[in-house]
Amino acid sequence: METNIGIMRISLNAENNAKIEQVMTQLDEIIAKAAKVYYSELEGFAQEKYVQNLSSATEIALRKALSTYEKSTRDFDQKWVNKKKTDLKIEIEIKRTEFESENESLKAVSELSLSLVIQEAEQKYLDKMEKALGQENCDVMQAHDVSFVAALKVFNSFDFGSNTGYEEDTKKK
DSSP states (O other): OHHHHHHHHHHHHHHHHHHHHHHHHHHHHHHHHHHHHHHHHHHHHHTTSOOSOOHHHHHHHHHHHHHHHHHHTTTSOHHHHHHHHHHHHHHHHHHHHHHHHHHHHHHHHHHHHHHHHHHHHHHHHHHHHHHHHTSTTOOHHHHHHHHHHHHHHHHHTSGGGGGSOHHHHHHHO
């Protein structure tokens, strides 16, 4: 009889451990899903461009990741859900570090692109000024204005130039 009780106890323990392991695996999958939500929110915010200040984006992404985790774990024993929150925070921190690393690599590309665009706009300005100053009776201020507008058009034709407000200002005039 004692042997049967011992065997039954071992069997129940093994069954219980298997269920706990299954719950932990499911929670790990939910953590991975929440971390993926966090990362994709940051990617959506950045849109494959360098972002200097990520604080608001990380707050929003964190809220969405935590919301995903909480919604997905409603049916689980909260004791296990709370124990896994540390793992969730670690996974989110890993994703944040990964995103910041990618964002930093985009910084160099953005700076190089910006410098090339500025050079192109500057060259357009110089060409227009040279041409205008080569003419007789040149109004220097008018030549500057025309050259400056031409340079701004070059700058605005690229992604980071679209936020200068130049087009809105010229439409108002």
